[in-house]
Amino acid sequence: MKRDREGSPEHRRISGPSILDDFRRQNHYEVLNLPVDASPYDVRRAYQEALEIYHEDSLVSYSLFTPWERKEIRARLDEAFSTLIHEERRAQYDRLLGARGKPAAGLPPEGVDPPSVPTLDLEPSGASSKVRGILQEELQARAQASGTVQSLMAQEVITGADLRKVREELHLSLEQIAQQTKIRVQFLRALEADRDALFPSRYHLRSFLKAYLRAMQLDAEALAARYLKRWQQKL
């Protein structure tokens, strides 16, 4: 029997365009509607909002999706969240995206990634003044005791690698500094990698640098001058 090439309406419904088509094409960042440099806090918030929209009993999207579409959405959201919230997995995924030629606006992390932090313990910025207070005193003590910091003050010029060494000695992650200074991790990472080109202006570079140094309870003025000296030489 000759059949319509289009097939039956049921067939068309299954194989035809779906309301989820765009969703299926999107990467983890797009699925959660996030910029590539989103902080762990942003990732969690985006996930929360997505759940509010897509979970089975949600009033927002009631009747818009079939139960199996909802299941698929949920699986994609969960996968995106669990990847992006985990620093190592996220870095891996970023490299994958970069290899596929779809990096978003030029900032896949370069070099070795900083050790992963227990991101689930992080609090939204501004909400942890108490924790920060304790941290500050402790940091001061650590910084004073640190041999690396002393030797830095003796150097005429310091580099991003020196800064990173100090930070690691103080057991601080970039995430923590980002939360306190409200400066995005990408910029902090650029400071430590001497990637000056990323900064919009010299002014930005200097003020970010000082904030970064202050967050570590270091002598911001003195160390910034040493760091910037190298930068001037390079120009």
Added chain:
Amino acid sequence: MPYILPIGGGKGGSGKTFLTGNLGLLLAKQGHKTLLFDADLGGANLHTMIGMSHTERSLFDFVTKKVATLQEVVIETPIPNLFLISGAGNPLHAANIGYEQKMKTLKAVAQLPYDYILLDLGAGTSYNTIDFFMLSGSGIFITTPEPTSIENVYRLVRSVYARKMQQLLRGQNPRMPIGDGESLKARVLSHSPEELHAMLQGLESSQNQALQEALRALQFRLVLNQMRKQDNPNLGPLICKVIERHLGFRVTFAGNICLDDRVHEAVCRRLPFLEKYPHSSAAEDLKQVCKNIFMLSREGAG
């Protein structure tokens, strides 16, 4: 040209007539010559909302050619600057108005000399409702924060959008074959927005672009009505987000209107709510919604 604003919602009782009547009142008070048009042919009751239980003339005097022009069935209301085309006394078969009569009415509406024309549409997604929506590139969807109402609003939103896309695609070369040679017109007849959207991808880029632009020019707004204190105030913005993401077009959130027993009371006493309780919280919400809607439309025009 008047600014025509259709007001619809999928389900009965969501507040279409309430919003039409009271928006009209606000616009009239601001000095705009405003016409309320009861386009809910089978369930006309807009006249009651603004306190007129009986009207001399109604839309059907025009449809049945008792009078020659639509302007002749316009009646004055007790409120200065506010006019009404009533559906009171529509015959019982009025909901099933024929295609010719409908097109004649639609054309006549667009010619009327008013600043604003607000169309109160019936519930449901019949072509009669949808085509009144299509009369202008804008419109308001109103819903209550209940699954039944939201379900129907999604249905209405998708119907309106699909119909608009059908119109646009038909406006292109209707014989242009797509894919397997089936004519575009045939495929366009009864497809979901997703299928139509996929069809757009098959068009040449210039045509595709023109269509995308036409779709972007549509100005739809969403109003959440009868919000109780415990309801999520963020519901409306989230619905708009979902529509933009999954149905591919923009609906702007225009505001929440809180649940107010005084609305019920005013309607029962057949008094315009805004006249009776001009400073209640629901009235303040209405004013804000009105402001949002017309601020958005001015931005869109400019």
